[in-house]
Amino acid sequence: MKPSCRLLLLLALTAGCATPKGPSAIAEAYAKALEENRLSDAYALTTGLPEGVSGFRERYPDATARRERAASVRASTAELEARSPNLLLERRQDTWRVVETRPADEAKAALTRFLNAVEARDWEKAWSLLSGPLRSRYTPDRFREDFQREPLAKERLRRARLALRGNVKVTHGDATFPLGADRAVRLVLEEGEYRVAAIE
Template structure:
C-alpha cells in the first residue's frame, strides 16, 4: 500500500495562520452590554491597555489612565460600579433614549415637558454655580452666537434683575406648567413673564428668561 503524504500548508499561508492563532477568539465587543462586560473584566484582570482600548480616552492619556487604575481598590470599585449599572444601560442621542430591559432595548417615551424642564434645570444650576461654560452651551443657537461664556457672566453681573429672573425661573420650574409645541416649550413666570426654550437638533435650548 502506498502511504499518503501529509497535507502541508503552503508557506504563504503561515503568516495568516499565525495571526489567527495569536488573536484567537478576541474581537471588539459589538453591543453596549458586551463592551461594558469586557471593560469590567479587563480592569478586574489588570489588563489596563485592553480596558482603555474600550474607552474613548485618547492614546495620549494612556499614562494617566494606567496610573489611576494602578491601585487594585480603585479597579475593584470601578468594576463593581460598571457591573451594577449594566442592567440599566441606556443609549442616548438627540431626541432619543433607549433603555435595556429584560425584553430587550426599548425606546423611552418621555412625558411632554420632561425634556425642557431638564434643560432649564441644568441651565439654572449652572448659572447658580457660576459654571458659565455649561450655561452658555445650553443657550439657543442665536444666543450662543451672540455670547461667549465670559460675556454671559458679565451680562448676568451687570443686569440688576438677573438674580430675580433666575429665582422666578426656578420657582416656575417647580410649580409651573409647561406648554410644549413641536418646536418650542414655554413655562409661565409670574403674570406676564415666561421662560422660552426652543428645540434644536432634537434638544431643548434656553431662548429667553423674562
C-alpha cells in the first residue's frame, strides 16, 4: 500500500473512532463562548431553538446577560448528571461515576400496583403502598374518604397512569415520574421497596 493511501486510511479510522467531549467540557466551552461574545459558537453547542440563532442572540444581547449565564453554567457543572432511561452518571470531583440505582422497571411496577389498587377500590392495599409518612398520617378508611372527597383525585390518577409511559428519573433513594408544569409522581425507597410519596 502506498504511503499516501496508508495516511488516508489512518485518518479515516481515527475520525471514525473520535469520541464526543464530556458534558463538563461542553459546558465550559459554551460558557467561554458566551463570555467572549461568540454567540454563533455558543449556539452551536446547544440543541437549538425554534427561532434559531437570531432568537439565541436576543436572549443574550449584552455582556451582563452573557456573563451571568456563563457564571450560572459554571456553578452548575459540579452537579452535572448524564442520564438515559437505564443509566445515570454523576460528576464527582474531576471524574464521572455510574450511579448504582434500582432499575426503572421496579418503580414503574410499584406505581402500577398502587394505581391498580386505587382503581379497584382496594384501600387497604393502596394504603400499604404509601410511604411511611403518608401511612402514619392516614388509615385505609381515611385514605378512602380523602380520595373520594378530592375533586381532582381521578384526574391525578389519570396523569399518573400516563406518566408510566414516559421516562422515570431514578436516583439513590427515589424515583420521579414527571407530569409537566413542575408536577411529578414521586416514589421513595423504604426497606428495599418503592412506596408512593407524592402524586402532584
